[in-house]
Amino acid sequence: GENVEQHPSTLSVQEGDSAVIKCTYSDSASNYFPWYKQELGKRPQLIIDIRSNVGEKKDQRIAVTLNKTAKHFSLHITETQPEDSAVYFCAARGPATGFQKLVFGTGTRLLVSP
Amino acid sequence: GAVVSQHPSWVICKSGTSVKIECRSLDFQATTMFWYRQFPKQSLMLMATSNEGSKATYEQGVEKDKFLINHASLTLSTLTVTSAHPEDSSFYICSARDMGYWTSGSNEQFFGPGTRLTVL
Numbered sequence: 001g002e003n004v005e006q007h008p009s010t011l012s013v014q015e016g017d018s019a020v021i022k023c024t025y026s027d028s029a030s031n032y033f034p035w036y037k038q039e040l041g042k043r044p045q046l047i048i049d050i051r052s053n054v055g056e057k058k059d060q061r062i063a064v065t066l067n068k069t070a071k072h073f074s075l076h077i078t079e080t081q082p083e084d085s086a087v088y089f090c091a092a093r094g095p096a097t098g099f100q101k102l103v104f105g106t107g108t109r110l111l112v113s114p
Numbered sequence: 115g116a117v118v119s120q121h122p123s124w125v126i127c128k129s130g131t132s133v134k135i136e137c138r139s140l141d142f143q144a145t146t147m148f149w150y151r152q153f154p155k156q157s158l159m160l161m162a163t164s165n166e167g168s169k170a171t172y173e174q175g176v177e178k179d180k181f182l183i184n185h186a187s188l189t190l191s192t193l194t195v196t197s198a199h200p201e202d203s204s205f206y207i208c209s210a211r212d213m214g215y216w217t218s219g220s221n222e223q224f225f226g227p228g229t230r231l232t233v234l
Contacts, residue, residue: 034222034223041205041228041230042227042228043207043225043226043227043228044158044207044225045225046222046223049222089157089158100146100163100211101148101160101163102148102160102223103160104157104158104159105157106156106157107156107157109155
């Protein structure tokens, strides 16, 4: 089945710096890769997603890149702000789960210091 | 976006009792809902996939007799933790995907706000 690895587990940056979180997946047929932001005690919130037919997607300060050959995708946050501090999860979905279930990475705790 | 609600938001119960958690899709219909468990500082672990009108599909290692799932309608799935023990204390989150995704092409899975269960 699908396996998703995520790095780093924690990331500390200064306000205004960029942050990059990377994930790798195992099933080359997976075709959907969302990123979620979760604040303490709250639900995961979708912040950006990408399908396998696209190499990059951007939404203001957030971007996701996908390298299908290497089977990895990355979240890029530019001009970080303290309110970006949260836990970020990547996920993948593919044929191994009937294109239904999301397989999550282990999460990255991002801390943005003022 | 679509809204998923959960009830209760938190519950405290005594060891050995059963607890029911409801998950509702408020403005869309979902033939499939998902139940996750999240321990502190850990990722979301899928427990089971809830299918409307049929039996749930459980992930490996999840006891189906302990975590009873019922998906009686296109907008409601329930998770019952039977004979709860302290080790069942966790954050339980449901999610759903709009059954109209086949035509809309939407990939998004919508999450409920979660239920924090504490078993004393």
